[in-house]
Amino acid sequence: METPYQNHIDKAEFDHVYEPAEDSFLLIDALEQDLDYLKAKKPTFCLEVGSGSGVVITALGMAIPDTVCMCSDVNFKACAISKITAKRNKVPLDAVNMDLCNAFLDEMFDVIIFNPPYVVTESNECGGTDITASWAGGVKGREVTDRLLDLIPKKLAPNGTFYLLLIEENIPQEVITIMSKHGFQSETVIKRRNRNEQQLVLKFYK
Numbered sequence: 001m002e003t004p005y006q007n008h009i010d011k012a013e014f015d016h017v018y019e020p021a022e023d024s025f026l027l028i029d030a031l032e033q034d035l036d037y038l039k040a041k042k043p044t045f046c047l048e049v050g051s052g053s054g055v056v057i058t059a060l061g062m063a064i065p066d067t068v069c070m071c072s073d074v075n076f077k078a079c080a081i082s083k084i085t086a087k088r089n090k091v092p093l094d095a096v097n098m099d100l101c102n103a104f105l106d107e108m109f110d111v112i113i114f115n116p117p118y119v120v121t122e123s124n125e126c127g128g129t130d131i132t133a134s135w136a137g138g139v140k141g142r143e144v145t146d147r148l149l150d151l152i153p154k155k156l157a158p159n160g161t162f163y164l165l166l167i168e169e170n171i172p173q174e175v176i177t178i179m180s181k182h183g184f185q186s187e188t189v190i191k192r193r194n195r196n197e198q199q200l201v202l203k204f205y206k
Protein backbone atom coordinates (compact mmCIF):
# COMPACT_ATOMS: atom_id res chain seq x y z
CA MET A 1 0.00 0.00 0.00
CA GLU A 2 1.25 3.43 -0.86
CA THR A 3 2.01 5.78 2.04
CA PRO A 4 -0.10 8.93 1.65
CA TYR A 5 1.61 12.25 0.94
CA GLN A 6 1.88 14.08 4.28
CA ASN A 7 4.26 16.96 3.62
CA HIS A 8 1.32 19.38 3.45
CA ILE A 9 0.96 19.11 7.26
CA ASP A 10 2.80 21.88 9.08
CA LYS A 11 4.92 20.34 11.91
CA ALA A 12 3.29 22.79 14.35
CA GLU A 13 -0.05 21.02 13.76
CA PHE A 14 1.37 17.99 15.55
CA ASP A 15 1.22 19.95 18.82
CA HIS A 16 -2.56 19.48 18.49
CA VAL A 17 -3.06 16.36 16.35
CA TYR A 18 -1.40 12.93 16.62
CA GLU A 19 1.66 12.69 14.39
CA PRO A 20 1.74 9.43 12.41
CA ALA A 21 4.07 7.05 14.24
CA GLU A 22 5.04 3.37 14.34
CA ASP A 23 1.54 2.37 15.49
CA SER A 24 -0.09 4.23 12.58
CA PHE A 25 2.24 2.46 10.13
CA LEU A 26 1.70 -0.93 11.79
CA LEU A 27 -2.03 -0.50 11.20
CA ILE A 28 -1.38 0.39 7.55
CA ASP A 29 0.90 -2.69 7.28
CA ALA A 30 -1.87 -4.87 8.73
CA LEU A 31 -4.35 -3.55 6.15
CA GLU A 32 -1.78 -4.10 3.41
CA GLN A 33 -1.25 -7.68 4.56
CA ASP A 34 -5.02 -8.23 4.38
CA LEU A 35 -5.59 -6.28 1.18
CA ASP A 36 -6.52 -9.25 -1.02
CA TYR A 37 -9.00 -10.43 1.65
CA LEU A 38 -10.49 -6.94 1.90
CA LYS A 39 -10.70 -6.38 -1.86
CA ALA A 40 -12.40 -9.76 -2.29
CA LYS A 41 -15.12 -8.58 0.10
CA LYS A 42 -15.72 -5.47 -2.07
CA PRO A 43 -16.30 -3.12 0.88
CA THR A 44 -18.69 -0.23 0.21
CA PHE A 45 -18.34 1.76 3.45
CA CYS A 46 -15.10 2.04 5.46
CA LEU A 47 -14.77 3.95 8.74
CA GLU A 48 -11.71 4.95 10.70
CA VAL A 49 -12.53 5.91 14.27
CA GLY A 50 -9.99 8.43 15.64
CA SER A 51 -8.34 9.32 12.34
CA GLY A 52 -5.80 11.86 13.69
CA SER A 53 -3.86 13.12 10.65
CA GLY A 54 -5.91 10.87 8.36
CA VAL A 55 -3.00 8.81 6.99
CA VAL A 56 -4.52 5.40 7.75
CA ILE A 57 -7.98 5.92 6.21
CA THR A 58 -6.37 7.76 3.27
CA ALA A 59 -4.01 4.82 2.66
CA LEU A 60 -7.02 2.49 2.67
CA GLY A 61 -8.95 4.75 0.31
CA MET A 62 -5.97 4.85 -2.06
CA ALA A 63 -5.67 1.05 -2.02
CA ILE A 64 -9.42 0.39 -2.49
CA PRO A 65 -10.55 3.33 -4.62
CA ASP A 66 -14.16 2.19 -5.09
CA THR A 67 -14.98 2.37 -1.40
CA VAL A 68 -16.68 5.25 0.46
CA CYS A 69 -14.35 6.42 3.25
CA MET A 70 -15.48 8.12 6.44
CA CYS A 71 -13.71 8.98 9.66
CA SER A 72 -14.41 10.39 13.08
CA ASP A 73 -12.35 12.09 15.73
CA VAL A 74 -13.19 13.81 19.03
CA ASN A 75 -10.48 16.34 18.20
CA PHE A 76 -11.90 18.90 15.77
CA LYS A 77 -8.43 19.77 14.41
CA ALA A 78 -7.83 16.09 13.59
CA CYS A 79 -11.00 16.01 11.48
CA ALA A 80 -9.87 19.10 9.57
CA ILE A 81 -6.37 17.68 8.89
CA SER A 82 -7.78 14.27 7.95
CA LYS A 83 -9.92 15.90 5.27
CA ILE A 84 -6.93 17.81 3.89
CA THR A 85 -4.72 14.69 3.90
CA ALA A 86 -7.37 12.75 1.99
CA LYS A 87 -7.89 15.59 -0.49
CA ARG A 88 -4.14 15.96 -1.16
CA ASN A 89 -4.09 12.25 -1.98
CA LYS A 90 -7.27 12.43 -4.09
CA VAL A 91 -9.35 10.31 -1.71
CA PRO A 92 -12.92 11.50 -1.07
CA LEU A 93 -13.40 11.46 2.72
CA ASP A 94 -16.15 12.56 5.09
CA ALA A 95 -14.71 13.51 8.47
CA VAL A 96 -17.07 13.92 11.42
CA ASN A 97 -16.14 15.51 14.75
CA MET A 98 -17.76 13.13 17.23
CA ASP A 99 -17.25 10.56 19.94
CA LEU A 100 -16.49 7.14 18.37
CA CYS A 101 -19.22 6.60 15.74
CA ASN A 102 -22.16 7.72 17.84
CA ALA A 103 -23.54 10.25 15.34
CA PHE A 104 -23.89 7.54 12.68
CA LEU A 105 -27.35 6.33 13.56
CA ASP A 106 -28.40 3.66 11.09
CA GLU A 107 -25.22 3.28 9.06
CA MET A 108 -23.25 0.04 9.07
CA PHE A 109 -19.67 -0.26 7.84
CA ASP A 110 -17.92 -3.05 5.97
CA VAL A 111 -14.56 -2.12 7.47
CA ILE A 112 -13.92 -0.33 10.77
CA ILE A 113 -10.39 0.52 11.92
CA PHE A 114 -9.19 1.98 15.21
CA ASN A 115 -5.78 2.92 16.55
CA PRO A 116 -7.05 4.03 19.96
CA PRO A 117 -5.57 6.06 22.77
CA TYR A 118 -3.97 2.97 24.37
CA VAL A 119 -1.60 4.28 27.04
CA VAL A 120 -2.49 3.21 30.60
CA THR A 121 -3.35 6.37 32.56
CA GLU A 122 -5.54 7.53 35.40
CA SER A 123 -9.21 7.53 34.37
CA ASN A 124 -9.47 11.28 34.84
CA GLU A 125 -6.80 11.87 32.17
CA CYS A 126 -8.94 10.08 29.61
CA GLY A 127 -11.83 11.66 27.69
CA GLY A 128 -10.33 14.96 26.48
CA THR A 129 -10.82 16.38 23.01
CA ASP A 130 -7.32 17.78 22.51
CA ILE A 131 -3.95 16.08 21.90
CA THR A 132 -4.34 14.13 25.19
CA ALA A 133 -7.12 12.14 23.47
CA SER A 134 -4.40 10.69 21.23
CA TRP A 135 -2.82 8.66 23.99
CA ALA A 136 -4.68 8.74 27.32
CA GLY A 137 -6.47 5.41 27.56
CA GLY A 138 -7.42 5.24 31.24
CA VAL A 139 -7.62 1.91 33.07
CA LYS A 140 -5.72 -0.84 31.16
CA GLY A 141 -5.44 1.79 28.37
CA ARG A 142 -8.84 0.48 27.29
CA GLU A 143 -11.50 2.90 28.44
CA VAL A 144 -12.14 4.32 24.96
CA THR A 145 -11.55 1.00 23.18
CA ASP A 146 -14.02 -0.88 25.41
CA ARG A 147 -16.76 1.63 24.59
CA LEU A 148 -16.19 1.01 20.88
CA LEU A 149 -16.20 -2.78 21.35
CA ASP A 150 -19.78 -2.53 22.59
CA LEU A 151 -20.80 -0.55 19.48
CA ILE A 152 -19.20 -2.89 16.94
CA PRO A 153 -22.11 -5.39 16.83
CA LYS A 154 -24.42 -2.52 15.77
CA LYS A 155 -22.03 -0.67 13.47
CA LEU A 156 -20.18 -3.46 11.64
CA ALA A 157 -22.02 -4.99 8.67
CA PRO A 158 -22.69 -8.75 9.00
CA ASN A 159 -19.87 -9.57 6.56
CA GLY A 160 -17.63 -6.79 7.91
CA THR A 161 -14.16 -6.71 9.47
CA PHE A 162 -12.92 -4.66 12.42
CA TYR A 163 -9.18 -3.94 12.82
CA LEU A 164 -7.93 -2.81 16.22
CA LEU A 165 -4.41 -1.87 17.29
CA LEU A 166 -3.47 -2.73 20.87
CA ILE A 167 -0.41 -3.04 23.07
CA GLU A 168 0.25 -5.88 25.51
CA GLU A 169 -0.69 -3.68 28.51
CA ASN A 170 -4.23 -3.50 27.07
CA ILE A 171 -4.55 -7.28 27.72
CA PRO A 172 -5.54 -8.34 24.17
CA GLN A 173 -6.87 -11.68 25.45
CA GLU A 174 -9.60 -9.85 27.39
CA VAL A 175 -10.55 -7.94 24.23
CA ILE A 176 -10.77 -11.23 22.32
CA THR A 177 -13.05 -12.63 25.05
CA ILE A 178 -15.32 -9.55 24.98
CA MET A 179 -15.61 -9.78 21.20
CA SER A 180 -16.24 -13.52 21.25
CA LYS A 181 -19.17 -12.85 23.62
CA HIS A 182 -20.45 -10.49 20.90
CA GLY A 183 -20.13 -13.42 18.45
CA PHE A 184 -16.88 -12.43 16.70
CA GLN A 185 -13.94 -14.59 15.71
CA SER A 186 -10.49 -13.03 15.96
CA GLU A 187 -7.00 -13.26 14.50
CA THR A 188 -3.73 -11.47 15.12
CA VAL A 189 -2.82 -9.88 11.78
CA ILE A 190 0.57 -8.43 12.71
CA LYS A 191 2.77 -7.92 15.79
CA ARG A 192 5.81 -5.68 16.20
CA ARG A 193 7.98 -4.53 19.09
CA ASN A 194 8.58 -0.80 19.01
CA ARG A 195 11.10 0.23 21.68
CA ASN A 196 9.37 -0.80 24.95
CA GLU A 197 5.95 -1.40 23.37
CA GLN A 198 4.69 -4.70 21.97
CA GLN A 199 2.11 -3.55 19.43
CA LEU A 200 -0.32 -5.78 17.58
CA VAL A 201 -3.29 -5.52 15.26
CA LEU A 202 -6.26 -7.81 15.85
CA LYS A 203 -8.96 -8.46 13.30
CA PHE A 204 -12.55 -9.40 14.20
CA TYR A 205 -15.21 -10.86 11.91
CA LYS A 206 -18.23 -13.20 12.10
Ligand SMILES: C[S@@+](CC[C@H](N)C(=O)[O-])C[C@H]1O[C@@H](n2cnc3c(N)ncnc32)[C@H](O)[C@@H]1O
Residues within 6 Å of the ligand: 018, 019, 020, 021, 023, 024, 025, 027, 049, 050, 051, 052, 053, 054, 055, 056, 072, 073, 074, 075, 078, 098, 099, 100, 101, 115, 116, 117, 118, 129, 130, 133, 134, 135, 144
Ligand atom coordinates in the same frame (compact mmCIF):
# COMPACT_ATOMS: atom_id res chain seq x y z
C1 LIG B 1 -3.30 7.04 18.68
S1 LIG B 1 -4.16 8.32 17.86
C2 LIG B 1 -4.28 7.58 16.23
C3 LIG B 1 -4.42 8.60 15.12
C4 LIG B 1 -4.38 7.99 13.70
N1 LIG B 1 -5.47 7.06 13.52
C5 LIG B 1 -3.08 7.29 13.47
O1 LIG B 1 -3.06 6.04 13.50
O2 LIG B 1 -2.06 7.97 13.25
C6 LIG B 1 -5.83 8.16 18.49
C7 LIG B 1 -6.84 9.08 17.85
O3 LIG B 1 -8.15 8.78 18.40
C8 LIG B 1 -8.83 10.00 18.67
N2 LIG B 1 -9.83 9.71 19.70
C9 LIG B 1 -9.63 9.51 21.03
N3 LIG B 1 -10.79 9.25 21.64
C10 LIG B 1 -11.76 9.27 20.69
C11 LIG B 1 -13.17 9.09 20.71
N4 LIG B 1 -13.84 8.83 21.84
N5 LIG B 1 -13.85 9.20 19.54
C12 LIG B 1 -13.19 9.49 18.38
N6 LIG B 1 -11.86 9.68 18.31
C13 LIG B 1 -11.15 9.57 19.44
C14 LIG B 1 -7.73 10.95 19.10
O4 LIG B 1 -8.12 12.30 19.04
C15 LIG B 1 -6.61 10.56 18.13
O5 LIG B 1 -6.70 11.30 16.94
